[in-house]
Amino acid sequence: MCYSGTMEDRRFAVQSAPLDAARVSRLAHGETPDGDGAVVTFVGTVRGARDGRRVVALEYEAYEPMALRAFERIAAEASAEWPAARLAIHHRVGRLTVGETSVVVASAAAHRTEAFAACRYAIERLKQMAPVWKRECFEDGSAWVEGAAVDADDEGARLEARRRSCG
Amino acid sequence: MTVRLFARLRELVGTGEMEWEVGGGSTVDDLWRDLAFRHEGLDAFGRSVTPAVNGELARRGTPLSEGDEVAFLPPVSGGAR
Numbered sequence: 001m002c003y004s005g006t007m008e009d010r011r012f013a014v015q016s017a018p019l020d021a022a023r024v025s026r027l028a029h030g031e032t033p034d035g036d037g038a039v040v041t042f043v044g045t046v047r048g049a050r051d052g053r054r055v056v057a058l059e060y061e062a063y064e065p066m067a068l069r070a071f072e073r074i075a076a077e078a079s080a081e082w083p084a085a086r087l088a089i090h091h092r093v094g095r096l097t098v099g100e101t102s103v104v105v106a107s108a109a110a111h112r113t114e115a116f117a118a119c120r121y122a123i124e125r126l127k128q129m130a131p132v133w134k135r136e137c138f139e140d141g142s143a144w145v146e147g148a149a150v151d152a153d154d155e156g157a158r159l160e161a162r163r164r165s166c167g
Numbered sequence: 168m169t170v171r172l173f174a175r176l177r178e179l180v181g182t183g184e185m186e187w188e189v190g191g192g193s194t195v196d197d198l199w200r201d202l203a204f205r206h207e208g209l210d211a212f213g214r215s216v217t218p219a220v221n222g223e224l225a226r227r228g229t230p231l232s233e234g235d236e237v238a239f240l241p242p243v244s245g246g247a248r
Contacts, residue, residue: 061174063238066222127245131219133174134244144175146242150217152224 011088012071014064019090019101028088028106036086036108038115042123044103046096053138060093060102063131067091070130073152077125078107078118081162085109085118091132102134121165128157168231170198171238176216179208189231195220196227198237215242 075087107119203209
């Protein structure tokens with residue numbers, strides 16, 4: 001299973017194959033004529049514990065076409081805030097063991113300030129509204145992790161992501 | 168018309184994809200109520216579920232047509248930190 005945006009734009013993807021952070025970083029950096037001065041790459045990995053319980057694996061599930069649209073929307077929102085920033089977002093689905101990479105968000109910009117801010121904004125927004133679910137598997141059972149209802153138009157959530165991205 | 172279900176909803180219903188016969192004037196809410204009637208446990212989920220029609224967020228009153236893909240999205244997993 002591998003879904004991505006248009007053929008020429010591989011910046012956004014949902015895939016079951018392992019993620020390649022360096023590749024996502026290159027996709028964000030692209031071939032801008034002026035040459036970006038900064039690339040910030042966030043790599044989310046599977047944490048080995050939750051509330052003192054040992055996690056053995058996470059199972060990720062996505063509504064792929066809608067997740068891709070969410071990634072594109074996040075990139076558009078980030079471009080509106082930081083016009084020089086260009087994002088690439090790849091998310092993995094399926095069963096991942098502790099330490100494996102579940103998501104990569106890369107942000108390229110002329111300067112590090114915008115690159116850091118856009119990257120942080122993108123991962124916060126992704127967590128808020130991308131239709132991606134995970135089930136935590138413990139040694140003695142498992143549970144879906146459920147946070148907020150999906151609402152891409154929740155302006156309060158968007159502003160919270162904006163606030164976090166600026167420290 | 169195709170119905171897509173995810174995560175805990177998928178498990179409650181026992182499938183992630185099913186066909187639904189859309190009647191004249193049917194809305195997302197009609198579909199949801201039909202599902203909830205036939206599958207125990209869905210009702211309690213109601214308020215936290217977000218519907219989407221053809222990949223766009225929708226409302227309970229959104230009308231449905233033959234060929235639509237309706238998805239019911241449980242709360243997403245994003246953590247606050």
